[in-house]
Amino acid sequence: MFNNLKLGVKLNLLLAAILLLLMITIGATLSIVIQGYAEEVVTEKALLLIETMNSVRNYTSTQVNPELASRLETEELFLPQTVPAYSSREVFEYLRNSDRYRNFFYKEATLNPTNLRDKADSFEAEIINSFRNDSQQQQQGFRNIPGGEIFYIARPLSVTKESCLRCHGSPEEAPASLLATYGTDNGFGWKLNEIVGAQVISVPASQVLEDARRLRLLVVGKILIFLVLAVVLLNVFLKFVITNPINEMSHLSKKLSMGDLDVEFEQKSNDEIGILAASLNRLKASLKIAMEMLDSK
Structure with a gap:
């Protein structure tokens, strides 16, 4: 089932799993640290008195x-x-x-x-x-x-x-x-x-521990907002840099397979996506030459 999902969905599932793991880890760590700090505060008060x-x-x-x-x-x-x-x-x-x-x-x-x-x-x-x-x-x-x-x-x-x-x-x-x-x-x-x-x-x-719990929720909430914003920005980045170019190349490859040799794979960068576009353009040129050789016979 997972293999039948689109790339964007797979990436979002992966990000959701990472986000959940991060929140559990951060929440547990903050709970230990803030609880320890709260106990230290009340202990200092008691010792002073x-x-x-x-x-x-x-x-x-x-x-x-x-x-x-x-x-x-x-x-x-x-x-x-x-x-x-x-x-x-x-x-x-x-x-x-x-x-x-x-x-x-x-x-x-x-x-x-x-x-x-x-x-x-x-x-x-x-x-x-x-x-x-x-x-x-x-x-x-x-x-x-x-x-x-x-x-x-x-x-x-x-x-x-x-x-x-x-x-x-x-x-x-x-x-x-x-x-x-x-x-x-x-x-x-x-x-x-x-x-x-x-x-x-x-x-x-009670008040110190309650303040510690509120602080933990506040910090976790702010971190959660930051992480969700990071996931949204990452999704936007993936959409415009990876998903959309791949979808476009997939659409053009389909047209090429149906005999449309006028398609052009646009190469906007020198990264892996750009290299893939250049390779498809070479493939199209080779296919065009092969088709012309067949027609000349």
């Missing part, structure tokens, strides 16, 4: 806590400002007051926290237990929540200083203000070097 929170923790631990530690025994209520986890969480909540960061979340999720707002949910508890079971220092990935898709980064939190056990060792050794504020049921029994929680930061990824 988590390092900022670590700076707040260090500031609280090295400058705020030493100034207020002595008051923990004399105050009626506990001073949470001495706790790095509290300070970082409060700073982040101020950040979330901005519309730009309203859907960003930060939590120092703990299995057995003093403040129950830091209690790990099932997803966070799974992360903490995975940190306990192996030596990895970071987990990251995407997860779906009712508000859309988010990207999270989690790092283990462990008891690295003996001073932490003052508030989290046993209730008998804890400051009176801590017991007065939070009671004796939660946040005790921690051990030195034990992983007790995870520092989790979540940034919205």
Whole structure:
């Protein structure tokens, strides 16, 4: 069936197959590249915020806590400002007051926290237990929540200083203000070097990923338009440079075969089509000479 098609149709089928292959290849490549770029963007946002929170923790631990530690025994209520986890969480909540960061979340999720707002949910508890079971220092990935898709980064939190056990060792050794504020049921029994929680930061990824998908469609669409235009121009070129001259020579060859020796194959170029026209003209001249020789006998 393919052999019965005209040359123009065959060429267009070939171009269509090439175009389809190019679009599949370009689409797949763009999908990988743009998806990778989108993930890099949200990862950079998350890393910047988590390092900022670590700076707040260090500031609280090295400058705020030493100034207020002595008051923990004399105050009626506990001073949470001495706790790095509290300070970082409060700073982040101020950040979330901005519309730009309203859907960003930060939590120092703990299995057995003093403040129950830091209690790990099932997803966070799974992360903490995975940190306990192996030596990895970071987990990251995407997860779906009712508000859309988010990207999270989690790092283990462990008891690295003996001073932490003052508030989290046993209730008998804890400051009176801590017991007065939070009671004796939660946040005790921690051990030195034990992983007790995870520092989790979540940034919205839905918009970034959607922008990446739109960009991919836009780029693919523009490339498709360019390729279709190239196919149209190529078809015009083939029509005037190859198809039309061949059709004309085919028509003249038919007339020549029927005895019309006045036909002239027009040679407009020196390419393969021009060489074919010159050959047909020589063939016509030879045929004319042969016919004249036959008539003279």
